[in-house]
Amino acid sequence: MSTKKFLLEEKDIPSAWYNIIPDMPNKPLPLLNPKTKDPLKTEELFPIFAEELARQEMNVTDSWIAIPDEVRELYRIWRPTPLVRATGLEKALDTPAHIYFKNESVSPIGSHKLNSALAQAYYCKKEGVTNITTETGAGQWGAALSFAAKAFGLELAVYMVKVSYHQKPYRRSIMQTFGAEVIASPSMSTRAGKDIITRNPNYQGSLGTAISEAVELAMQTPNCKYTLGSALNHVMLHQTVIGLEAEKQMEMAGEYPDVVIACFGGGSNFSGISFPFLRHKLRENSAVRVVAAEPTSCPKLTRGEFQYDYGDEAGYTPLIPMFTLGHNFAPANIHAGGLRYHGSGAIVSQLMKDGLMEAVDIQQLDTFKAATIFARAEGIIPAPESSHAIAAAIQEAEAAKREGKKKVILFNLSGHGLIDMASYDRYFAGDLANYSVSDEELKQNFKELEKII
Amino acid sequence: MSTKKFLLEEKDIPSAWYNIIPDMPNKPLPLLNPKTKDPLKTEELFPIFAEELARQEMNVTDSWIAIPDEVRELYRIWRPTPLVRATGLEKALDTPAHIYFKNESVSPIGSHKLNSALAQAYYCKKEGVTNITTETGAGQWGAALSFAAKAFGLELAVYMVKVSYHQKPYRRSIMQTFGAEVIASPSMSTRAGKDIITRNPNYQGSLGTAISEAVELAMQTPNCKYTLGSALNHVMLHQTVIGLEAEKQMEMAGEYPDVVIACFGGGSNFSGISFPFLRHKLRENSAVRVVAAEPTSCPKLTRGEFQYDYGDEAGYTPLIPMFTLGHNFAPANIHAGGLRYHGSGAIVSQLMKDGLMEAVDIQQLDTFKAATIFARAEGIIPAPESSHAIAAAIQEAEAAKREGKKKVILFNLSGHGLIDMASYDRYFAGDLANYSVSDEELKQNFKELEKII
Numbered sequence: 001m002s003t004k005k006f007l008l009e010e011k012d013i014p015s016a017w018y019n020i021i022p023d024m025p026n027k028p029l030p031l032l033n034p035k036t037k038d039p040l041k042t043e044e045l046f047p048i049f050a051e052e053l054a055r056q057e058m059n060v061t062d063s064w065i066a067i068p069d070e071v072r073e074l075y076r077i078w079r080p081t082p083l084v085r086a087t088g089l090e091k092a093l094d095t096p097a098h099i100y101f102k103n104e105s106v107s108p109i110g111s112h113k114l115n116s117a118l119a120q121a122y123y124c125k126k127e128g129v130t131n132i133t134t135e136t137g138a139g140q141w142g143a144a145l146s147f148a149a150k151a152f153g154l155e156l157a158v159y160m161v162k163v164s165y166h167q168k169p170y171r172r173s174i175m176q177t178f179g180a181e182v183i184a185s186p187s188m189s190t191r192a193g194k195d196i197i198t199r200n201p202n203y204q205g206s207l208g209t210a211i212s213e214a215v216e217l218a219m220q221t222p223n224c225k226y227t228l229g230s231a232l233n234h235v236m237l238h239q240t241v242i243g244l245e246a247e248k249q250m251e252m253a254g255e256y257p258d259v260v261i262a263c264f265g266g267g268s269n270f271s272g273i274s275f276p277f278l279r280h281k282l283r284e285n286s287a288v289r290v291v292a293a294e295p296t297s298c299p300k301l302t303r304g305e306f307q308y309d310y311g312d313e314a315g316y317t318p319l320i321p322m323f324t325l326g327h328n329f330a331p332a333n334i335h336a337g338g339l340r341y342h343g344s345g346a347i348v349s350q351l352m353k354d355g356l357m358e359a360v361d362i363q364q365l366d367t368f369k370a371a372t373i374f375a376r377a378e379g380i381i382p383a384p385e386s387s388h389a390i391a392a393a394i395q396e397a398e399a400a401k402r403e404g405k406k407k408v409i410l411f412n413l414s415g416h417g418l419i420d421m422a423s424y425d426r427y428f429a430g431d432l433a434n435y436s437v438s439d440e441e442l443k444q445n446f447k448e449l450e451k452i453i
Numbered sequence: 454m455s456t457k458k459f460l461l462e463e464k465d466i467p468s469a470w471y472n473i474i475p476d477m478p479n480k481p482l483p484l485l486n487p488k489t490k491d492p493l494k495t496e497e498l499f500p501i502f503a504e505e506l507a508r509q510e511m512n513v514t515d516s517w518i519a520i521p522d523e524v525r526e527l528y529r530i531w532r533p534t535p536l537v538r539a540t541g542l543e544k545a546l547d548t549p550a551h552i553y554f555k556n557e558s559v560s561p562i563g564s565h566k567l568n569s570a571l572a573q574a575y576y577c578k579k580e581g582v583t584n585i586t587t588e589t590g591a592g593q594w595g596a597a598l599s600f601a602a603k604a605f606g607l608e609l610a611v612y613m614v615k616v617s618y619h620q621k622p623y624r625r626s627i628m629q630t631f632g633a634e635v636i637a638s639p640s641m642s643t644r645a646g647k648d649i650i651t652r653n654p655n656y657q658g659s660l661g662t663a664i665s666e667a668v669e670l671a672m673q674t675p676n677c678k679y680t681l682g683s684a685l686n687h688v689m690l691h692q693t694v695i696g697l698e699a700e701k702q703m704e705m706a707g708e709y710p711d712v713v714i715a716c717f718g719g720g721s722n723f724s725g726i727s728f729p730f731l732r733h734k735l736r737e738n739s740a741v742r743v744v745a746a747e748p749t750s751c752p753k754l755t756r757g758e759f760q761y762d763y764g765d766e767a768g769y770t771p772l773i774p775m776f777t778l779g780h781n782f783a784p785a786n787i788h789a790g791g792l793r794y795h796g797s798g799a800i801v802s803q804l805m806k807d808g809l810m811e812a813v814d815i816q817q818l819d820t821f822k823a824a825t826i827f828a829r830a831e832g833i834i835p836a837p838e839s840s841h842a843i844a845a846a847i848q849e850a851e852a853a854k855r856e857g858k859k860k861v862i863l864f865n866l867s868g869h870g871l872i873d874m875a876s877y878d879r880y881f882a883g884d885l886a887n888y889s890v891s892d893e894e895l896k897q898n899f900k901e902l903e904k905i906i
Contacts, residue, residue, distance in 0.1 A: 005463070005529060005530070009460075010460070076458060077832055088604075108831075108832040108833045108869075110871065147832045150829050150832075151832070169874070169875075169878070170623070170872075170874035170875070173875070173881075174834060174871070174874060176877075176878075176881060177825060177828050177834055177874070177877050177881075178828060179829060375631060376603050376630075376631060376632060378561075379530055379561040379603075379604070381627060416561075418623065418627070418871045419623075419871055419872075419874075421623035421627060421630070422623070422626070424629075424630050425622070425626045425629075428626075428629060428630075
């Protein structure tokens with residue numbers, strides 16, 4: 001086993017985020033007001049989001065948005081993150097491919113989510129907000145935002161998807177240690193939560209429901225805004241620090257990726273690593289492929305429909321033009337809680353529609369198999385979410401071996417799995433299963449979708 | 454909140470470990486053969502340890518031992534580790550002190566233990582060993598060795614102290630994910646384990662007992678050696694990469710520590726951070742103070758007796774001249790499982806005896822209070838073991854504030870606590886207690902001790 005790390009200096013932390021929209025051949029369709037179904041105006045987002053975040057969300061003209069000094073200063077806690085040549089993994093696979101990963105797991109909360117959490121907390125604080133709310137799936141976003149809220153002196157309430165609340169009690173504890181309030185969702189604390197509990201008392205929650213609850217609480221609390229960890233344009237924007245660093249680091253390595261891979265929930269780490277490389281494709285027609293790896297049990301990119309849909313289960317959010325499984329899709333209780341989201345955000349969906357990116361679906365058992373190979377080869381236990389990217393990278397490396405081709409693969413290690421060991425236990429005990437979605441269920445959901453617009 | 458990180462480059466990873474013994478005014482007394490009570494010869498250690506490790510253990514002449522390239526290559530996975538100025542903590546405490554911490558929690562397994570694990574696995578492999586055994590308390594050492602064993606293709610069996618096996622199931626899972634076999638100790642798989650279970654069926658284990666079991670298994674298995682994570686001289690040696698890096702980083706910061714602090718179990722992270730600074734004291738009479746922070750419930754340095762004692766409960770190991778509570782001392786079930794060891798190793802004990810270092814004891818509730826202040830100020834949730842160092846650093850900072858003095862404090866953050874969140878839950882729920890040891894119990898143990906020699 002050996003390792004090659006490519007390290008940047010603190011001065012190399014990007015000074016601006018990259019906004020891909022100006023480079024897109026077809027811009028995303030507009031968000032729609034959920035009541036009037038008219039294109040949404042920026043001001044209409046102000047009641048929910050900090051104004052600057054709303055402006056970033058709607059910005060289709062500026063390719064670069066300066067990162068505030070206060071945010072960049074906090075990025076220095078753990079950024080720049082290493083780019084690693086996974087020579088151990090290459091050897092384990094006996095592949096001619098060169099495999100690199102960007103190690104976002106080194107952040108103090110263990111994932112890439114802090115990149116956007118600090119930005120969102122900063123703008124809220126700057127605008128005089130005192131309280132924020134959010135949802136979290138596996139708890140990576142909630143943990144990141146808990147730290148960010150504490151760093152900027154904000155009070156935070158987190159709705160955590162019930163299945164993860166029970167599967168991942170340590171992430172709940174982390175949020176509480178940072179001083180956040182954590183509520184299992186669906187809960188009786190909101191109308192959206194009550195409604196779904198009444199209909200389905202045993203429902204284990206979804207990101208869609210947790211978003212409804214967090215939005216509702218924000219709207220009903222003075223001086224309170226809602227924040228979220230994925231799917232929306234401004235979140236993608238903040239995450240591009242990942243790919244901008246990786247771009248420089250691949251140069252240091254003297255290689256350029258043939259394929260860039262990330263797991264896909266709402267698109268935050270996927271966009272973060274891939275958009276700066278997609279920019280080469282859009283501007284200079286580079287041949288780079290970008291691949292999103294999603295769970296077979298929640299296959300919005302591979303089997304979803306491109307449609308206007310709500311971002312949440314109760315229908316509080318704007319209508320978003322996206323590949324979706326329907327906002328009341330109830331995903332299986334897989335351990336990659338961060339990937340259990342029905343939709344895929346406006347930018348990624350447009351890129352998918354335009355054939356500028358690809359998607360693959362990965363079964364749960366394959367993700368844990370890949371995770372174990374990676375852990376033993378590289379010494380890092382990956383989060384179940386990130387293991388989807390590893391499994392897809394292994395598929396690419398195995399294809400390179402079959403074809404006898406050199407291939408440069410870059411994937412994002414979005415987070416470590418030290419808090420997810422219970423899922424590894426279940427995997428080794430043979431207690432985990434694969435899950436697929438029936439055509440019947442999807443057809444039913446798509447019929448519902450068509451009623452929206 | 455802001456942060457100042459002092460980063461070295463990979464070329465700054467030390468190329469040699471520092472052996473403090475040649476600089477000590479009084480050398481440690483010799484280890485004794487447990488049967489003959491004669492001074493131990495190096496060869497007598499060969500049946501238990503890799504030969505090179507045995508030679509390092511007995512080396513009293515060479516100040517510097519070259520780090521093999523293969524080990525240094527693997528150090529590059531996460532080393533050099535950052536030195537951080539804890540400006541958030543300084544602000545939270547409103548202290549004139551400057552507080553620095555060396556962040557060993559960034560290793561892929563979350564603690565400093567990998568520094569020695571890789572070295573020990575390397576020498577075993579090099580000498581043709583195929584199987585290794587060890588003990589682990591909280592599981593930090595076991596997790597590190599599991600990865601190191603996998604990296605060098607060795608089979609590993611880990612005896613994990615029963616209380617930690619149940620308190621920290623995730624660390625057990627980590628070891629299993631890396632392919633190690635993990636056995637709760639005391640177990641029925643060894644004579645030492647059977648003996649103690651027979652005497653005390655509910656005994657929750659101690660490091661002393663787990664060591665007995667691991668040594669016994671190694672002695673009875675062909676081509677198998679025993680390894681351990683603390684207390685012995687060669688482990689201290691390997692850990693000095695911590696302090697050697699910190700020395701350069703304090704120079705980068707333009708300061709020199711008035712006091713260097715680390716938590717204390719068997720002494721591995723304590724020696725690692727402090728010996729390179731103690732060298733300045735021994736060679737150039739610098740005024741640096743070094744302080745070991747131990748649990749009040751396991752107070753070998755503050756209340757133990759300097760005596761020859763066994764390193765394990767069953768009496769299989771050589772007799773070690775050390776501050777000890779007696780090898781059958783049964784520590785309270787505190788959550789800092791890595792600090793539940795009865796003895797303190799030969800070098801540290803001699804330094805303590807000669808007044809070249811200090812020790813403080815910290816109660817469990819104070820460690821969790823300190824951990825919470827630190828987490829909220831610096832964004833990193835510390836391991837319960839490391840929280841002893843944080844609590845001691847806070848005491849030093851508060852003293853500086855009372856005295857209105859500037860003071861430079863350096864402590865070692867030996868590991869993160871992401872796997873220890875259950876203990877934080879119990880702390881916040883008010884379920885944790887303080888523990889002290891009665892004079893009666895100590896007196897009884899010391900009487901037993903005197904029978905040994």
